[in-house]
Amino acid sequence: MKAMLFRWPWLTAILLGLLVGLGAAAVAGENPAHVLLVLLKAAGGTPYDLGMTMVYTTPLIFTGLSVAVAYRAGLFNIGAEGQLVLGGLAATAVALRLGDLWPAFAGSSGVMGRIVAMLICGLVAAAVGGSTGFVTGYLRARRGSHEVVTSIMMNFLAMALASWLVIEKLHSVDTQNPETRTVGNVFKAVEFSAFDGAPVTIWFLAGIAAAGLVAFLFDRTMIGFRIRAAGENPVAATVAGIDTGRQMIIALTLAGALAGLSGLGDILGGAGRFRLGFSSDYGFTGIAVALLAGGRPMAVVASALLFGALHKGALDLDFETDHVTRDLAMIIQGCVILFATARWFHGKKKS
Amino acid sequence: MTCKTALSRTFILAFMAIMTFLAASDLLLGAEGLPKIRVGVVFDKGGRDDRSFNASAWRGLDDAKKQLGIDGKFVEAMDDNAYEPAIRTFARKKFDLIIAVGFGQAEAISRVAADFPDRRFALVDAVSHLPNVRSLVFGDHEGAFLAGAAAVMKSATGRVGFIGGMDVPLIRRFDMGFRAGARHVRRDATTISNFIGVTADSWNNPPKAKELALAQYNRGVDVIYVAAGASGAGVFDAAGAKEKFAIGTDSNQNGMRPGLILTSILKRIDVAVLKTITDAQAGKFTGGKVEFGVANGGIDYAVDHHNAGVLTDDLRRKLDELKSQIAAGTLKVPDYYVEADRATYKK
Incomplete structure (x- = not known):
């Protein structure tokens, strides 16, 4: 596994990306060594910094896995952004409703209650995200609509629906921000106190567990094998008697379910409420995460950590430098992807 | 294969060289110590150069830099979850006064201000009831x-x-x-x-x-x-x-x-910001609501x-x-x- 995680070409892409980014910083008049130092320190210099990196990593593990699952089936899931919004909002709505029905349960803080609450939120988020993915999968497999187009359109629908629900139905009265009321205590995600105030939640571990499950699915089960077969060579798979359309639907549903879970760390941890626009493009960064990882589940975790660290590091650039802003992280991200995918196409062509 | 190993070796060497350089540069950069107060401003999603709301606060910070010789830094929040990390980072980096521009930051600044009672904060356009937050509200x-x-x-x-x-x-x-x-x-x-x-x-x-x-x-x-x-x-x-x-x-x-x-x-957010910074520098900072109107x-x-x-x-x-x-x-x-x-x- 280690050899897979750190195969040199990926490191090459990362280092080349850093090199270009730091070169750009030098052109802008900043000492590149200082910039790199700021990035490294910001990503893991103190427990708080490391914690914030993990906070930003959490949603990226899920969206990265989501894109990776679709990718292994030969599909592109651009819909993770919409799925994470719908999944997160559904979980919040259910938590609020349950809080209205059973205030005693919502206010409690027993371990069993919190586990049940976490399962409820997770299942609701996965179910709603999964059904969104199912629609895209069904349209692709049975109706021939391209999944890239439909999943982008689903994103717009998701955003519009979320705006309406948050503003008109679940809006909090004590704030001017477009956000819902706070969920009951029992629904708040378990936070680790070791990180000096950074809201690292149980969902970080859940993300790693999900990566393990997806890896198991692909490497050890028939379902995973069929999805991979359909993705790698649809014609051969069909000849071998695999219903490739069915695999597409399964893969995109699973992708949607994973994406649906990505927002829960942010929503149930920290503020404990759903905010419109809480996601800083996690769904789209997930595409980059999955590409860099080559669609391999455990590599997605490492890749998400890298992007989480870049996101956190970039924030501190604004505080510590005069001539470059967090946009530098976008340059580095872009270049890493460019170098990683260029190698990928190269490899594809050779085979 | 040999080519790959050679490449990776080059990278390791280059990486080590960079790290050594970093360690050296950190010593030089860490040497600066500023006696003047440090002020951090967090702008909302409009961005500091919106030529309207945020820009007015930005001008206040700029005036303070010129007139009071303070050390001012600012960040722009890119999404609605970015307010609290930005404010918290300023507080952790020991900024003396942290100003949040925009009502959207009310909850974030209250949470951070509660964790850092010895740091001073100011909030534009909304009210926070913590004693170390000055709320700047306008008619x-x-x-x-x-x-x-x-x-x-x-x-x-x-x-x-x-x-x-x-x-x-x-x-x-x-x-x-x-x-x-x-x-x-x-x-x-x-x-x-x-x-x-x-x-x-x-x-x-x-x-x-x-x-x-x-x-x-x-x-x-x-x-x-x-x-x-x-x-x-x-x-x-x-x-x-x-x-x-x-x-x-x-x-x-x-x-x-x-x-x-x-x-x-x-x-005149610029006036309110400049006044708050002046007070903080002179040790006369107070919390509570300050109203500005016609x-x-x-x-x-x-x-x-x-x-x-x-x-x-x-x-x-x-x-x-x-x-x-x-x-x-x-x-x-x-x-x-x-x-x-x-x-x-x-x-």
Whole structure:
């Protein structure tokens, strides 16, 4: 596994990306060594910094896995952004409703209650995200609509629906921000106190567990094998008697379910409420995460950590430098992807 | 394979070289120690250079840097979850005073201020009740009242428009003041109000603002008052295209479309920020609510060479008359934040 995680070409892409980014910083008049130092320190210099990196990593593990699952089936899931919004909002709505029905349960803080609450939120988020993915999968497999187009359109629908629900139905009265009321205590995600105030939640571990499950699915089960077969060579798979359309639907549903879970760390941890626009493009960064990882589940975790660290590091650039802003992280991200995918196409062509 | 190993070896060597260099440079960079106070500002989604709301606060920070020799840093929040990490990072980096610009940051600053009781904070446009937070609030309804009055006095049709950024109580407060100002001057004045959206993106959406402005102008409106942060530029574009008037907000925007921007309602966040920084530097910082309005010069309208031709002496005299009435309390402007007034508001 280690050899897979750190195969040199990926490191090459990362280092080349850093090199270009730091070169750009030098052109802008900043000492590149200082910039790199700021990035490294910001990503893991103190427990708080490391914690914030993990906070930003959490949603990226899920969206990265989501894109990776679709990718292994030969599909592109651009819909993770919409799925994470719908999944997160559904979980919040259910938590609020349950809080209205059973205030005693919502206010409690027993371990069993919190586990049940976490399962409820997770299942609701996965179910709603999964059904969104199912629609895209069904349209692709049975109706021939391209999944890239439909999943982008689903994103717009998701955003519009979320705006309406948050503003008109679940809006909090004590704030001017477009956000819902706070969920009951029992629904708040378990936070680790070791990180000096950074809201690292149980969902970080859940993300790693999900990566393990997806890896198991692909490497050890028939379902995973069929999805991979359909993705790698649809014609051969069909000849071998695999219903490739069915695999597409399964893969995109699973992708949607994973994406649906990505927002829960942010929503149930920290503020404990759903905010419109809480996601800083996690769904789209997930595409980059999955590409860099080559669609391999455990590599997605490492890749998400890298992007989480870049996101956190970039924030501190604004505080510590005069001539470059967090946009530098976008340059580095872009270049890493460019170098990683260029190698990928190269490899594809050779085979 | 050999080629790959050679490549990786080069990388390891290069990496080690960089790390050594880093260790050396850290010693040099860590040597600076500044006795002057450090001020951090967190702007909202409009961005510091929105030439309106955030820009006014930015100017205050800039003035403080020049006049007081303080060390100032700022960040722009890119999404709604970025406020708290940004404020917290300033606090962790031992900034003496941290200023959050925009009502959206109220919850974030309260959470951080509770964790850092020995650090001082300031919040623009909303109120936090923590003792180490100074809340800087403005009489926006009074300024909007002046805008409404000016718009109707200038209008040939008696139809004037308001375009707000995000549909929240703060901006409805502008809208309500604007309508009251228009009716105060002309009982039969017609007002049309539109909001750009319901999310924080509304502060930075000039195309949508332009679309709304063109629609209003096409309906016979000939003066539009806009309170929408960076989106305002879209309204001024529309004013240019239609050769109709617009009124700017927060910062002096008269120069953005000279001759067509009747005036700008100034929200002196710059003064409030500079005052707060001055107090903090002198050790006279206090928490609590500080109010700025027409009475103490916190709200005013802008006159410069760009609009001197359109905002005639007669208009200015009438506006100054209204200002003194508001300041004296003889003219009561309806305030959306007051429950009894809010009940009379219809969107």
